[in-house]
Amino acid sequence: MKKISIIAAVIALCSCSATKTTDAAVDLNGEWDIVKVDGNAVDTTKTEFRPTLGFETAKDNVFGCAGCNSINGKAKVDAAKQTISFSEIGTTLMLCANMEYEQQILKALESVKGYKAAGKGCVDLTDGSDKTVLQLKKQ
Structure with a gap:
């Protein structure tokens, strides 16, 4: 029983909350x-x-x-509206053994229009329909 409690606590600490908050002060x-x-x-x-x-x-x-590759570019953030506009995004051109996540991340990044708090140190980057396409956790 103690082992299950410890595992549950670790999972709770290591993951972002599924409950969304409406904290407008996301930095x-x-x-x-x-x-x-x-x-x-x-x-x-x-x-x-x-x-x-x-x-x-x-x-x-x-x-x-x-x-795999580094990302650099411009991100115009409107904190009041919680919107993001990316431009001049570029990446390095290395080839790695597994590029699956690389391609998914870059495709998702193209659709990002906004962001919102996701609880426990996380933020969701959303598309134009407010659908979460990337979830970030503060380092």
Whole structure:
């Protein structure tokens, strides 16, 4: 019984809450791990590097890693409306053994229009229909 309680506690601490909050004060600044793509958990054993996104909202910069290649570009964040507009996104051109998550992350990134709090240090990046396409967890 004690073992089950410990496992449940670890899962609760390591995952983002499924309950969405409406906290309008989400601060995207800093580095985030990409933990879900289109609702599916990212298995980092199948990526060359840990998938991440980072934001410098004062400079309109976005940076990170899609699992193999580095990401750099511009991200115009409107905190009041919780919208994001990406532009000039570029990646390095390395070829890695497994590019599955790389392709999914880059495709999802193309559809991002907004963001919202997802609880427990997480934020959801959403498309134009408010559907979560990427979930990030603060590093």
